[in-house]
Amino acid sequence: MVQQEEIYDLIGVGVGPFNLSLAALLDEIDEVNTLFFEQKEQFDWHPGMLIEGTKLQVPFLADLVTMADPTNKHSFLNYISKNDRMYQFYFLQRLDIPRREYNDYCQWVSKQLSSCQFGHRVSNIRHVKEEETYFEVTVENVKTNETNVYKTKHMVMGTGSVPVMPKSFQNLSDEDVFHTADYVPKQDRCRNAKSVTVVGSGQSAAEAFRELLKEQRECGFRLDWITRSASFESMEESKLSLEHFSPDYVKYFYQLPQKDKDEIFANQGLYYKGISNHTIEDIYNLLYEYSVGNDQLNVGLQVLSEVRGIEPKSDGTGYVLDCFHWQKKESYQHESEVVITATGYKPYVPEFIHYLSEFLEWDEEGRYKVEADYRLKKTENVENEIYVHSGISHTHGVGSTNLGLAVHRNKVIINHLLGREVYKLPEKSIFQSFDIE
Ligand SMILES: Cc1cc2nc3c(=O)[nH]c(=O)nc-3n(C[C@H](O)[C@H](O)[C@H](O)COP(=O)(O)OP(=O)(O)OC[C@H]3O[C@@H](n4cnc5c(N)ncnc54)[C@H](O)[C@@H]3O)c2cc1C
Known part of the structure; x- marks a missing residue:
């Protein structure tokens, strides 16, 4: 174990888009010394769902830096320019870039x-109280298992989310029964199957189903899509x-009582859980095309059906x-050689945060409490902060996982970290009012 003596200003855990955006914005600011650790070998954004033809669900303006500073060299447009693709992008005339391109852009930034x-x-x-107070961060090299211990004044957690696999689907062959998060590397398995079933009806389910539908006739497998929902919403x-998904709504939501926030968030599923209209349209168009000439469709779309076991x-x-x-209220059985669960994701809060349980404030549900400016609430008055991107839907609402709000959140974090207004925050950023004005 190697102990590093330097005290950093900020250490980040995880390099997904949220912390990568923070690292990119801080790259322009010399006065802070930062490190961000990512367990993957390189930046890779949900690789199992980088299906050709899928699009980013926010305009490219929600890149890593533009909403804070359009002149920043880590912008998407600079990536396009440096890769000599300006005219192609200009003639493309689209705000919704391919998801694979967003990943490539983020990789380009991360390498710089x-x-x-x-x-x-x-x-x-670990929080250490000596002459100075700081966090001690243990970091393992994934390849060599070598361990280093770093010191930092502040931390920022950007650990994202992990796929949710219902209990009954666990402990089966992961070649045959897998989450949409693993779809791309399992495409060949699907092509070689006699039957494939997708369970669930969010955006990931629809994207996997659309891709399977494109291949289903040529490969000859039976394709089914089953959802508990009353419709493919x-x-x-x-x-x-x-x-x-605006700073104004975050501000309004934040000051509501926790009980109200939980109720409101539970009823906002359609803002982020449903299927994009263009994906439904693609699927419908394919189904219609395949039905020309009364061809027998070897495809089933079943609503109102809960899969209770396998x-x-x-x-x-x-x-x-x-x-x-x-x-x-009737049970029935459905057979399939391959089953793909599109059963969503949950925030990933690393176990080690709970080792700081005395240092942090927790709500009745066992969730950490978060200040308006994204610092975890502490039980002690020390000048060491843990900023968070992940697991904050209960405090900051429906936009917490949206890429369009990440840069705004990073502006707030940077202003607090530096103790001055590096970035001006908008007074009002939308047309409607959520609070009484
Ligand atoms: C398939 C999919 C598509 C999405 N598409 C969109 C979209 O189009 N538009 C939109 O607004 N939102 C989208 N989202 C939601 C959101 O933007 C993404 O989930 C986004 O990746 C969140 O960024 P993040 O940085 O919090 O987390 P992640 O991208 O999940 O990254 C977290 C990183 O932390 C690392 N990590 C975790 N623990 C540790 C540790 N202890 N040490 C080191 N590293 C660690 C992980 O390896 C991971 O790389 C999508 C989500 C999914 C699942």
């Missing part, structure tokens, strides 16, 4: 930032609804899904 260290997992944090994407077939040729039609 010496503060971002890949292949390093943060395994522990579309995401609420009207411009005034999108204003929920068992391997005794002859080893696939799985039997135990389904329940909750309106008719």
